[in-house]
Amino acid sequence: MPAATLSRDQVVDRILAAFRRYGYEGSSLSRLSEATGLGRSSLYHYFPNGKEDMASAAMAAVGAWFTQHVLSTLDSREASAIRLQRFAGKLTEYYANGMAPCLMDVFTIGEAGSLFQQHLGGRMRALMALLAGVAEEAGVDKVEAAVRAENAVVAIQGSLIVSRALDSNGPFLRMIENFPAILLGPQPAK
Numbered sequence: 001m002p003a004a005t006l007s008r009d010q011v012v013d014r015i016l017a018a019f020r021r022y023g024y025e026g027s028s029l030s031r032l033s034e035a036t037g038l039g040r041s042s043l044y045h046y047f048p049n050g051k052e053d054m055a056s057a058a059m060a061a062v063g064a065w066f067t068q069h070v071l072s073t074l075d076s077r078e079a080s081a082i083r084l085q086r087f088a089g090k091l092t093e094y095y096a097n098g099m100a101p102c103l104m105d106v107f108t109i110g111e112a113g114s115l116f117q118q119h120l121g122g123r124m125r126a127l128m129a130l131l132a133g134v135a136e137e138a139g140v141d142k143v144e145a146a147v148r149a150e151n152a153v154v155a156i157q158g159s160l161i162v163s164r165a166l167d168s169n170g171p172f173l174r175m176i177e178n179f180p181a182i183l184l185g186p187q188p189a190k
Helices: 008-026 029-036 040-046 051-074 080-094 110-137 142-166 170-184
Strands: none
């Protein structure tokens, strides 16, 4: 498809793919131009503040997709385990069975880390609060639910990194299979 016929959403999707592949610092304007098929002046037309605007647009696109397709799985009257299985299934889809990097991961290092830390931290806390709420609904103590939610997010992010490093989606898929148990397993003895 010629670049001139791309919608802004299509341009953002291509920019997102470049950021996921090269990271923030590795996504030079030349690479972003190549990824979109747009010249630098056209990129600045869409994104007047340059790469920072492009990264913000990519994060907004991911946020919208996650809200609609992933986080929405947690908002129902179904049993907690079923909601968590659906959530894990959508994570599997988004992360290409564990082989695609998380934008949050690549935007927490280097220059991007200082630019987007506050925004990403807020998203991470919101995700953990949602997961803790599901665990609480299943009867897990509030304090324990918060710890488990944090452990669940660590398991997601960690399994993605290990899967990429080993060039094997096994660690991610094992985590996905066990995801409901991370949040809903037996409570520790006190």
